[in-house]
Amino acid sequence: MNVSLITGATSGIGESLARGLAERKHNLLLVARNEQKLQQLCRHLSGKNGIVAQYIAADLSQPGAAEQVFEESLKRRLVVNLLVNNAAIGSSGEFAKNDLHGDLKMLQLNNDSLVTLCRLFLPEMIGRRNGSIVNVGSLASFFPSPYMAVYAASKMFVRSFTQSLTEEYKPYGVHVMLFCPGLTTTNFMSTTANDNDWGKILVKGAYTQTSDQVALEMIQALDRKKTIHISGKRNALLVKMGSLFSYAMITKIFAERKRKQMGFAVSNQ
Helix, strand or coil: CEEEEEECCCCHHHHHHHHHHHHCCCCEEEEECCHHHHHHHHHHHHHHHCCCEEEEECCCCCCCHHHHHHHHHHHCCCEEEEEEECCCCCCCCCHHHCCHHHHHHHHHHHHHHHHHHHHHHHHHHHHHCCCEEEEECCHHHCCCCCCCHHHHHHHHHHHHHHHHHHHHCHHHCCEEEEEECCCECCCHHHCCCCCCHHHHHHHCCCCCECHHHHHHHHHHHHHCCCCEEECCHHHHHHHHHHCCCCHHHHHHHHHHHHHHHHCCCCCCC
16 A cells, blocks of 8 residues: 655654645554554544555664664554655754753754665655655754754754755655754744744744645645655745855854843853
8 A cells, every 4th residue: 555654643743744635645653652642643534535544653863763663564564655754853052061862862853864764765765766755854954053952953963964864865766855844833942852942932933834825835845746845935035145144144143143132141251
């Protein structure tokens, strides 16, 4: 059975994407941590859209979880035509004060599991000379972000890695797209690592899209076989304008702006 595999599928962009693809009659393989939510969502999507929606409960922030997802898909004899690496977490605040274990789990999820799933599912796509991979980056893929240092670095990795794969696998008929949303109305900023004063500054007054808007743009970008898409016209304009300046200048401006908003003084001593 052909399926579209979505990670981080029980909330936010992942859930909206699952609903959108189900309406287009995609059979689904949904991956997330919460088995109860996965059961409910699969039951709903299957009944409403006349498709087959399956799930694998897995915590991709844990080593070995991505391999388990792949092995289970083989046991079920599923053919993954579309892989969407959407699951990700973030953190805000001063790096030296943040939880190191939490940051390392973030790298496991945002980078290690994403790379692993690409590596495991790509050979099948190459053999069929058909398939698509979407790696979800962020506006942070384009700019260093002081006070979100590890998260921004993880998303810059996603950008570089994905754009390289895009060119490597064109000759094999495999479509690889980097999709970069900006701030989206999800629970992303509600986690312990982001729900702090530094995180609140990031979202204050920022341009925001809904998860449904972002998911629709992703589906439309897939239809057009785009290799990179920045969700939201304002976000795309911001990236274009940012390309005119050096990373050093952008990083300095970001840091000074955030410190000013926090009333945070830097000692010259």
